Amino acid sequence: MFSTLSPGALGLSLDHPTAVDLAARHGFGGVDPDLGHFRTLGLEGTREHAAAVREKGLQWGMAGLPVPLDGTPAEFRQALVDLPESLDLLSAAGVTRMGTWVRPMHDVLDHRQNWRLHLGRLSLVAGLLEDAGIRLGLEYIGPKTFWSTERFPFIHSLREARELIAESGASNVGLILDSYHWYTAGEDADDLAGLTDADIVSVDVNDARDDRERDEQQDLDRRLPFATGVIDLEGFMGAVGAAGYTGPVKVEPFMKSLAERPVDEVLEEISGLLDRSLEVAGPAKA
Amino acid sequence: MFSTLSPGALGLSLDHPTAVDLAARHGFGGVDPDLGHFRTLGLEGTREHAAAVREKGLQWGMAGLPVPLDGTPAEFRQALVDLPESLDLLSAAGVTRMGTWVRPMHDVLDHRQNWRLHLGRLSLVAGLLEDAGIRLGLEYIGPKTFWSTERFPFIHSLREARELIAESGASNVGLILDSYHWYTAGEDADDLAGLTDADIVSVDVNDARDDRERDEQQDLDRRLPFATGVIDLEGFMGAVGAAGYTGPVKVEPFMKSLAERPVDEVLEEISGLLDRSLEVAGPAKA
Amino acid sequence: MFSTLSPGALGLSLDHPTAVDLAARHGFGGVDPDLGHFRTLGLEGTREHAAAVREKGLQWGMAGLPVPLDGTPAEFRQALVDLPESLDLLSAAGVTRMGTWVRPMHDVLDHRQNWRLHLGRLSLVAGLLEDAGIRLGLEYIGPKTFWSTERFPFIHSLREARELIAESGASNVGLILDSYHWYTAGEDADDLAGLTDADIVSVDVNDARDDRERDEQQDLDRRLPFATGVIDLEGFMGAVGAAGYTGPVKVEPFMKSLAERPVDEVLEEISGLLDRSLEVAGPAKA
């Protein structure tokens, strides 16, 4: 398990080389890959860049999946046409994790129709990623203020996400576990029992506002880990640790104020909060 | 298609013999059976009673299904133990329709878990009813103010209900179509296209309050048909007529004020509103 | 409903222009499109060719789907990359039907895993075809000597095929009905009841050997329609007629002897057998 600097998740506009430097300077264990930057470098340049990043002692976090699982057939097909170029670059860099989230509602497709849509596409994408040696993380979204906004609520719990992954038949698909979704979904440490490293592709630690009830929390208005104590991060990270998780841990608070503060100050704080999260998770399992 | 007096649906406390008399007096085409009363009559008495009801020119509406589809295993089993006595009485009376509704949410079971629970039990109950020559009607519940109140929304649309029925594999299960659920589910006449008499077990006509948006309507606060014009009863009953539906049509307004008015006045009004609904449906298909 | 010359189904090596001429000469109502030939003509040439075919009074039969539903993810993706060129050519020609068959067994994937594989891919392909105004026909394979040859039998009945199509959620997918599969699957006219023109994309009429039991019939060893009387073609085509089917009807006997006889003699016979099949189906529904 290692802390990761994900500028996008922090709402910071950092070009990739700067992000790499800042991640190293502030003691992060990893940094998110940047497909756009890799494209400018080309395959060979990306290989060299990745070597340099490794030399700084940094691991790769997770890349975003450039495939809309719920797009139109034409959009989804086009994304498949384009996918190999991205996979080639990520493979060249040694990136092994990509991720996406599942939209937790739909105005037209009911739960079963939407399940079939996601299942078929997830299986196909997983197969293509597997050929490239890349695992896929799937994030479920917990806040009721989000999943209840359209006619047909969809996956918004860990159990549903795990069943979707199991039915995909893919061995390279796992969860993106975010404490915020885990909390808003009404889940606790017991729900995480039995998970292994193979089940988890990425972890997010966030806290929630303390002036709102659980079902009133907004997806895009969170707090930094340990800020309010609303979310049981000890229980969450303890379970993640017990699972023997070995991947990236990041913060995704959706707080605009972060972009208004000096970046070094922000990253020093974030790095420290992530270190504290890792400590809470306990020593790595043998 | 025939109008039916269902005292329970109107919130009226009428003993069964009185209900039969009132149904005949006010020009209803049918009346709901009353299992409790049948029990007091016994098998032979129920047969005689049913003959008398038929002589008054009344058909049977629908009996409630005394089986909790979402009960505990022990509760569901006990209901199966008790079921044959009810089926024997209803068969003796010549009743051919029973019905129940599907709770549109659950706090623990997600959509897929709840689907499996309902599917297995529905199939079993349908088989037992089929042996007794009885069809089973299933009612989906539309109001968002209801299905969004627990963690996992469940069936709350016509399409989901039809898929559940299709998967049950039972040929004697159909829909209870209620204009109020159809409206609150955001459905229109096109959604009813293609239905046949075999797909429909019972029909309810209700209107909605005109001072609330669709997603704010409450399940237990409706209006009498044609009262506000919020619900497109022409479209609804037109589609029911086009399906060639031959069964009972009733009103279920959940208006306490009905019980406070003179019963004859109320039933005269209801009977007239149902006649108007039948007219809107158009002439019976050949 | 119209008779169609499908050289491939007859085991005849005819170049496309020859097939068109022969179809017209021998009184077929249609001819199968030939993607390979269309490619040599280009878009504009294909449009002109199609106009000429129409002027001969011929309709288009069905094109083969160039997508392996059960290929590896990489193979399936590549087929999607290539698909638009084919769809453009077929659209230019005015072709509206493509078809494929479902392999009725798998040595590794069990029934449920294989279902998920096919369902996801079928939905996606159907969406892409729908954008091009093309319907997709799906053929189930009936012979036990085929589906029982690997570890996990898969779809080998009409009911399974219809459920797969229904779950795909696609409105442009239907069945390829082949009397040979219908017979070997142990089905009868009742199984075809309720089908409509929208449910059927193509029809094959074949008979079976009369010296084998049903479960011993081989997929690739059939007889010409009406040859043995083993298959109830009256029941089959009567049901197809009752469905109001308006599409192509062809013969696919897998008899090598056809290629050894004079082609004009063969096509005269086939055309006559198809005309007899259409007669058996009865007059077109209004």
Added chain:
Amino acid sequence: MFSTLSPGALGLSLDHPTAVDLAARHGFGGVDPDLGHFRTLGLEGTREHAAAVREKGLQWGMAGLPVPLDGTPAEFRQALVDLPESLDLLSAAGVTRMGTWVRPMHDVLDHRQNWRLHLGRLSLVAGLLEDAGIRLGLEYIGPKTFWSTERFPFIHSLREARELIAESGASNVGLILDSYHWYTAGEDADDLAGLTDADIVSVDVNDARDDRERDEQQDLDRRLPFATGVIDLEGFMGAVGAAGYTGPVKVEPFMKSLAERPVDEVLEEISGLLDRSLEVAGPAKA
């Protein structure tokens, strides 16, 4: 893990008291409960009997589930009516395991229809057994000479059985693992990887005839464990041991010749073969 004397599985007609005595005399660790005998004893008598069996150092094996999962609705309902009496007796005796097998084919219901039938009934029965503190074992049947004999093959592999159990949502349902089905299903030790004690309710060790190919083996014509070496019992029992399995292990060879030999001789041999099987499984996991 303990060896168990199951007279029925050996084809021996032993009354229950005799079976108990023989089990103790020949060093078995357990004996199968006998519901018929318990009925003659009544609740209190069963309690006393069970105490006596425990005093002999014997544990209970598994009782047969007196519920036909694939019976008609009326048959299944009647079995549910009768079930509590059996559960009460088994609970009084301290029995914690019941089991049944899944018929691996059907002439009318296809795989999906049959799945739904079994899933719904399994969930319900599991719930009733859970209330009684009893786990349910499910046995899949492997021989192709059996599952290929009707129109629609059904569950005949470990993976399918595990998915059915997972979908049942029951925490008290597990597998009956029989080396004969595991072998005939074409499975190996890898397929058993990851199983835990909670996944296994009972274990059978058998060998197969060495003059038949795998797909020609007959379900009811097996060999005693280690007799031919056709089945890799080291791999099988090694995996069972690695799972930390703590339950009964028995032999079920369907060899009529056993009943023709002196019973003490037979049981001495069986007990020894089971001891050897336990040894192969390795020391109990901490």
